[in-house]
Amino acid sequence: MIAGQLAFLTETVDEPLENYHDTQRALHVESAVSYLDDELTVQRGTVGGRVPKEEENVSMDGHMIEIERDTRIRTVASEWIADVTGGGWIVADRTHAPRKRDEHLEVDWPFTEFVKRTGVEIKATVLSPAEFVRNQRDADRDYTIEMASREFNGDDVSIQWGQGAMKKDAIKSDVGVALTTLWNGEFVRLVVYGSGYFAIWEPADWSIETFARFVDEEIVPIAWVPETEEEEETEQGTLETERVEA
Incomplete structure (x- = not known):
């Protein structure tokens, strides 16, 4: 079975993805082949990184039940298939909420890693x-x-x-x-x-x-790519302005 979540690059890139790794994350390209009469290139591989996971700790204080929530960082991996130079899409078989330092990228992990490797925005579809x-x-x-x-x-x-x-x-x-x-x-x-x-x-x-x-x-x-609330508000404001000017 081949399965996953689809995301779009906001623009294609000139070069295919390359292997990358550091102490906390890694991107591995297993294969790359041409398709559609050799016009496009698709790649396949795995990506690893660290993501937050909220855990509940239940304890007893007398007759009271106390629940504490703790966020821990864990290491995860995901398989992926992507065409970043022609089709401008990525399919990842697992996604997770990103770490706080990556929340500004406005997309789940592992797409956050592809943003860093390609230098362009990526949007979930x-x-x-x-x-x-x-x-x-x-x-x-x-x-x-x-x-x-x-x-x-x-x-x-x-x-x-x-x-x-x-x-x-x-x-x-x-x-x-x-x-x-x-x-x-x-x-x-x-x-x-x-x-x-x-x-x-x-x-x-x-x-x-x-x-x-x-x-x-x-x-x-x-x-x-669905519109965000901010984009919807901007679009609505533009329509109202156009009505006033008309």
Whole structure:
């Protein structure tokens, strides 16, 4: 299985990623291959670093239960696949909240490490499960739905599984969808979540160049960077100013 969270570079870089390590973090490039008729380069590797983890310590003081929360720093690792020179994307199989000194980068670890290595901003994405399904339908592909989930009334989530998961439900899914679709001559079984996470269950033996092509053709078109509250306020202020001037 190949799975992870998708993030976009705000701009591509001229050179591929290189190996790097110091006493607290490391970036290892395991392989790099060309894809899409040798026009683009995709890399694969692992990244290690240190992230915070909040722990609860429960103790008794007489008849009183006391709970103390303590933040500890732990060492973690994540596998990644990325095209930073052409496609401008990174998929990391594990993410964590960053350390305080990296919070200004406004993205989770390990994307914080890629910001430092590339020198450009990196933004986490969200995905549209419904659009993914519609794209399969519009391409007249053979596909079947295994799970469709959507949010309604603001807080409630409905999930349909197996035979109860209909295509008409999947084309409205905003939380997640699992399906099998015929892509490039082979059946691909995967799950796509609105949070930005996706996983390829089958085929299990995909090369990274095939995975990169799938990301470019099928995942990137349904991904976007959500606006922050500050950006939404700025946009709203601009619209109000334009109305006043008009």
